[in-house]
Amino acid sequence: MRIDLHTHSVVSDGTETPTQVITAAARAGLDVVALTDHDTVAGLSEAADRAAALDLEFVPGIEVSCRHRGVSIHLLSYWHDLGDPEVAAMLAKTRDARLDRAREIVQKVAQDYPVTWEQVVARSGGAVTIGRPHIADALVDHGVVPTRDAAFQQILAGNSRYYVPHYAPEVTAAVKTLRRAGGVTVFAHPGADARGRVVPTSVIESMARAGLVGLEIDHRDHSSEQRERLTRIGARLGMVRTGASDYHGTGKQNRLGENLTTPDAYAALKAARG
Numbered sequence: 001m002r003i004d005l006h007t008h009s010v011v012s013d014g015t016e017t018p019t020q021v022i023t024a025a026a027r028a029g030l031d032v033v034a035l036t037d038h039d040t041v042a043g044l045s046e047a048a049d050r051a052a053a054l055d056l057e058f059v060p061g062i063e064v065s066c067r068h069r070g071v072s073i074h075l076l077s078y079w080h081d082l083g084d085p086e087v088a089a090m091l092a093k094t095r096d097a098r099l100d101r102a103r104e105i106v107q108k109v110a111q112d113y114p115v116t117w118e119q120v121v122a123r124s125g126g127a128v129t130i131g132r133p134h135i136a137d138a139l140v141d142h143g144v145v146p147t148r149d150a151a152f153q154q155i156l157a158g159n160s161r162y163y164v165p166h167y168a169p170e171v172t173a174a175v176k177t178l179r180r181a182g183g184v185t186v187f188a189h190p191g192a193d194a195r196g197r198v199v200p201t202s203v204i205e206s207m208a209r210a211g212l213v214g215l216e217i218d219h220r221d222h223s224s225e226q227r228e229r230l231t232r233i234g235a236r237l238g239m240v241r242t243g244a245s246d247y248h249g250t251g252k253q254n255r256l257g258e259n260l261t262t263p264d265a266y267a268a269l270k271a272a273r274g
């Protein structure tokens with residue numbers, strides 16, 4: 001069983017439609033795949049339809065932007081009630097904040113580089129959740145940088161003078177809200193320290209107390225040291241260990257199935273459903 005529980009489509013910042021992501025998942029030999037767009041569930045029904053047609057097991061998911069003391073945290077949730085009003089309000093607030101924040105970043109970048117808000121919106125191709133990757137794509141179009149990666153290494157980096165953060169819910173509150181809606185939450189790439197600050201172990205402990213089920217340990221952004229550290233923490237807190245690709249189509253190097261979740265871990269996630 002090949003199980004990949006973290007992918008993105010054009011509904012957020014991937015480059016393929018939900019249909020294309022699921023088609024690619026089948027082609028990559030996956031048996032189970034989750035779609036986890038940032039702060040939106042708008043792609044899930046299309047993905048579920050395509051998965052049913054291809055006889056692939058589909059897990060409806062999301063990657064929720066959260067924060068703790070200024071540190072950005074990504075929280076995966078699976079199977080939560082998509083109609084839950086509390087979850088919907090939490091996500092709508094973040095998406096609104098992202099829109100204002102993306103405008104602010106573009107305003108700053110536009111002082112030094114040829115980019116306009118209209119181009120970024122056009123480049124986002126109707127994405128429900130706007131983010132830095134869309135600004136990166138507009139910069140690539142203008143030949144300012146060769147790739148998304150290059151944009152993130154310079155102009156759009158978290159420590160760049162153009163960077164602006166956005167509102168996101170406190171992570172323990174988000175874990176509880178998703179739990180109440182029947183969701184199974186997993187801390188996405190908790191030790192990805194190359195992209196910015198990561199939270200200390202004490203925050204993982206608070207999240208566990210709030211109802212966190214798993215840690216996404218097998219992720220390309222984790223060094224072997226981080227994997228060892230997180231394995232120890234996860235074992236102590238009784239967390240389910242997951243692995244996934246974090247596929248973004250051609251937007252990132254990550255390939256479908258490059259990291260996987262074991263059937264036992266997947267069964268443990270399923271058993272934790274509310």
Ligand code: AMP
Nearest residue numbers: 013130131132133148149152153251252
């Ligand atoms: P934002 O959500 O607007 O803060 O932008 C962060 C998003 O950009 C995350 O979803 C990442 O997957 C994506 N991202 C981060 N670093 C890179 C990179 N080096 N190349 C491409 N995408 C990236």
Ligand code: ZN
Nearest residue numbers: 008013038248
């Ligand atoms: Zn992304």
Ligand code: FE
Nearest residue numbers: 063074188189
């Ligand atoms: Fe993430």
Ligand code: FE
Nearest residue numbers: 006008063246
């Ligand atoms: Fe992701």
